[in-house]
Amino acid sequence: IGTTKKGIGPTYSSKATRNGLRVSDLVGDFHKFSEKYKHLVEHYTHMFPDLKVDVMGEIEKYKHLRERIRPMVRETVSYMHTQITENKRILVECAQSTILDIDFGLYPFVTSSNCSVGGVCTGLGIPPHVVGDVFGVIKAYLTRVGAGGFPTELKDDKGKLLQERGAEYGVTTGRPRRCGWLDLAMLKYSNMVNGFTGLAVTKLDILDVFEEIKVGVAYILDGQKLNTFPASDDDVQRVEVEYVTLPGWKVSTETARKFSDLPPNAQQYIRTIESHIGVPVKWVGVGKDRDSIIPCS
Structure with a gap:
């Protein structure tokens, strides 16, 4: 299905089957940790007879590693509660995208966790009522790594150009990431799940070279x-995409430092996103530098 093959899936499988090892095990009673580790290895070698594990060697590694990570380990629920009650500002970054969310994404072509806004509560142990602004971060076009449906994917020279200019x-x-036009039908769905209060549109400058730019605005399936x-x-593989075609701007936006510096057609592109999603765009990115993120009025 196009995963990274870094062990995320097996780790979450252990979590679901209740035989996983947690950080609290590692920094706790090491004898008990060692016994749990041996049982876990036994479980996996029974499932995969060709799997070879140097059990004692790995346990010795963990014995040293636990001392390295111990200063960085904290019980997060009470810690976060304290910060909240002291009115501290908390910024949480969600990884990946809603369409990769284990529950709301394009199953089975998803990751193993909740990377939509619900993951803020389940991942940190904070109550929903304290979540304030929810900012959606999107590229000015769409990308995807791995398998799964991609209705607005460009398999031609335009897709290759996006890939090369965006270093995708x-x-x-x-x-290489698969590239395509921005999909506002998908973004609307993401907004339904997350309840965005603002959007940040990055990599607008990648579109500087296009004469015309298409934006997917709706899906049609079996005529509906x-x-x-x-x-x-x-x-998803069968849907037809309804597009709107917008004029490109054909000039560099990389030196823009306020919204009014953007070419009129680039401004129109941003306003089109806002009008279809019903969420204001708060920031636009036109380059790699920190000051390339410009506020929108």
């Missing part, structure tokens, strides 16, 4: 316009 290669695996993202990959 996976951080973990180095695999959908009002949500399809639940099955089979349906």
Whole structure:
């Protein structure tokens, strides 16, 4: 299904089957940790007879590693509660995208965790009522690593151009990312799940060279316009995309430092996103530098 093959899936499988090892085990009674580790190895070698593990060697490694990480370990529920009651500002970054969420994403082409806004509560142990602003971060076009439906994917020279200009290669695996036009039907669905209070649109400058830019605004399946993202990959593979075509701007946006510096057609592109999603765009990114993130009025 196109995973990174770094062990995330097996780790979450152990979590679900209740035989996983947690950090509290590692920094706690090491004898008990060692016994649990041996049982876990026994479990996996029974499932995969060719798996070879130097049990005592690995336990010795963990004995040293636990002392290295011990100063960085904290019981997070009470820690976060204290920060909240002291009115501290807390910034939480969710990884990946809603479409990779284990529950709301394009199953089975998803990750193993909740990377939508619900993961803030389940991952940190904070109550929902304290969550304030929810900012959605999107590229000015769409990318995906791995398998799964991609309705607005460009398999032509335009897709290759996006890939090259945007340096679209996976951080973990180095695999080239699939590229396509921005999919506002997908973004609407993400907004339904997350309840965005603002958007940040990054990499607008990658679109500087296009004469025309398409934006997907709706899906049509079996002649019917959908009002949500399809639940099955089979349906995602079959949808037709309704596009709007916008004029490009054909000038560099990299030196823009306020919204009014952007070419009119670039401003129109951002306003189109806002009008279809019903959420204001708060920031636009036009380059790699920190000051390339410009506020929108």
